C-alpha cells in the first residue's frame with residue numbers, strides 16, 4: 001500500500017521524501033524492521049523509539065513516522081512528522097489492514113476487575129448462540145476453536161488489526177476484547193471501531209503506571225469517549241464511577257444494576273458453592289458461576305447480548321449453562337474434601353470480593369465444624385507497590401491463616417515485596433501469618449495445615465502457567481501444585 005493512502009486524512013506536521021513509497025509492513029519496533037517497513041517511533045516508558053530511527057533505516061525501512069524529525073535524513077526514505085505517533089499508528093494500522101473492525105461487531109470491556117470474565121462469557125455465549133467469534137483476552141486470544149497465546153490483556157494495535165483480519169477471514173461476526181487502562185493511554189485501541197463498550201468497575205490498581213486514581217479513572221473513561229454514536233455504552237451504575245464513564249460518550253447510554261433502576265436489572269437470590277440464583281429482568285435463573293461479583297459480570301453479559309439484538313430468553317438459557325473462565329474461582333477438591341480455590345484476584349478489591357464470597361459460602365456448609373479459610377497470596381514485582389500492604393491486610397481480615405508468598409517477582413527482590421506486604425498486617429493478625437517465599441512450598445504448607453472441609457484460597461495467578469523471576473518464566477501452575485500437594489497428602 002502506498003504511504004500516501006495510509007496517511008489519508010491524517011494531519012501531518014512535516015514530510016520529507018516521496019509519499020508514493022510502497023509500504024509492505026508496519027512496526028513500532030526497530031528490531032522487526034525489514035525492507036519496505038514503515039517504522040513508527042513511539043516514546044515508551046523505558047526508552048524512546050526515536051532513538052532507533054537510524055537503526056530502522058539501516059535495516060531497510062521505507063518510511064519513518066515520528067514526532068521529531070531526525071537531524072539527518074537518508075536518501076530514498078520517506079519521513080513523516082505527526083503530533084502523536086501512537087495515535088496515528090492506530091489510524092494507519094486500520095487503513096493498512098483495510099479496517100477489519102468495521103466489518104464485524106467489536107465489543108470492548110473495561111474495568112479494574114471482570115474484563116476477562118465478561119469478554120470470555122460473551123465469546124462463549126455468542127458461540128452457543130450459533131455465531132463464529134473472536135476473543136482477545138488476558139488468558140488467550142481465540143478464533144473460534146483456534147487458540148493464539150496472548151502476551152498482553154490488550155495487544156498492540158498492529159497485532160489487534162492482524163488478529164481481526166484473521167478473524168474476518170475465518171468468518172467471525174463478533175469479537176469480544178478486553179480494553180486495559182494501559183491500552184487506552186498508549187493508544188492501543190486508536191482507529192478501532194467498536195459496536196459496544198462495557199464498564200465493569202473501578203478500584204485500586206496500576207497506580208504505578210497512572211500516578212493517581214483520577215488519572216486511572218480518566219484512562220478508563222477515554223475508552224467511552226472514543227465510542228461512536230452507533231455503539232452502545234453499557235455501565236454498572238452500582239459502581240460509584242459508573243455514570244462518570246459515560247459523561248462524554250457519543251454512544252447510546254445503557255445501564256445495569258443489582259440495586260437500583262437500570263436498563264438491565266438483576267437481583268441476587270442465592271450465592272452457593274454450586275452457583276448463583278438470580279432474577280434477571282424478573283426471570284429467575286440459576287447460573288454456574290459463584291460470587292456476587294459474578295452476578296454483575298453475568299448481568300452485563302446479558303445486557304450486552306440483548307443490546308446486540310439477541311432474544312432475552314435464549315440468552316439466559318445459554319448463559320445459565322456456561323462455566324467460569326480458567327483460573328477464576330476454579331476449584332480443586334482433595335479426596336478428604338479440602339476445597340482448593342484458585343483465583344486470579346490480584347487487586348485488593350478482587351481479593352476482598354473472593355474472600356467475602358468464600359466466607360459466605362462457608363456458613364452455608366452444614367458441618368458441626370466451621371471450616372477454616374487459609375489464604376495463600378503474593379503481589380507481583382514491577383507492578384503497583386501500594387496494593388501490597390492492603391492485600392495482605394485484606395487476606396488477614398477474612399482468613400483464619402494466611403501464607404504470604406511470591407507472585408511473579410519479575411525484577412524485584414521477592415523478600416522485599418513480602419516485607420511490604422507484611423507492613424500491612426496488624427500486630428493482632430501477625431500470629432496467623434507465615435511468610436514462605438517459594439510459592440510451591442507455601443501451597444504445600446497450606447495443604448499440610450488444612451483439615452477436611454477447610455478452604456484454601458490460592459490467589460493472584462489464576463490461569464497463569466509460569467512464575468516470572470528475573471526475566472525467566474519458570475513452569476508453574478497453582479492448580480497443578482495444589483493437585484500434587486493433595487495427592488501427596490493422600491499417600492501419607
Ligand SMILES: CC(=O)N[C@H]1[C@@H](OP(=O)(O)OP(=O)(O)OC[C@H]2O[C@@H](n3ccc(=O)[nH]c3=O)[C@H](O)[C@@H]2O)O[C@H](CO)[C@@H](O)[C@@H]1O[C@H](C)C(=O)N[C@@H](C)C(=O)N[C@H](CCC(=O)O)C(=O)O
Pocket residue numbers: 028029030031041042043044045046047048049050052151152153154155156180181182183
Ligand atoms: C508499561 C507498558 O505498558 N509497557 C508496554 C510498552 O512498553 P514501553 O512503553 O515501556 O516501551 P519501551 O521499551 O520504552 O520502548 C519504546 C518504543 O521503542 C521501541 N524500541 C525499543 C527497543 C528497540 O531496540 N527498538 C525499538 O524500536 C519499542 O518497540 C517501543 O515502541 O509498549 C510495549 C510495546 O507495545 C509493551 O510490550 C509494553 O508492555 C509491557 C511488556 C507490559 O508489561 N505491560 C503491562 C504493564 C500491560 O500493558 N498490562 C496491561 C494489562 C493491565 C491490566 O491488568 O489491566 C495489558 O494490556 O496487558
Ligand SMILES: Nc1ncnc2c1ncn2[C@@H]1O[C@H](COP(=O)(O)OP(=O)(O)OP(=O)(O)O)[C@@H](O)[C@H]1O
Pocket residue numbers: 111112113114115116117118138153178200201293294296297327328329343344345346349350351353354462
Ligand atoms: N465484576 C467483578 N468485580 C470484582 N471482582 C471481580 C469481578 N469479576 C472478577 N473479579 C475478581 O477479579 C479476578 C480477575 O477477574 P478477571 O480476570 O475477569 O479480571 P480482569 O479485569 O480481566 O483482570 P486483568 O486486569 O488482569 O486483565 C477474578 O479472579 C475475581 O477474583
Ligand SMILES: N[C@H](CCC[C@H](N)C(=O)O)C(=O)O
Pocket residue numbers: 138153346379380381383407408460461464
Ligand atoms: N494484568 C496484570 C496481571 C497481574 C497478575 C499477577 N499475577 C502479577 O503478576 O502481578 C498485570 O500485568 O499487572
Ligand SMILES: [Mg+2]
Pocket residue numbers: 115116117137138139153178
Ligand atoms: Mg483480563
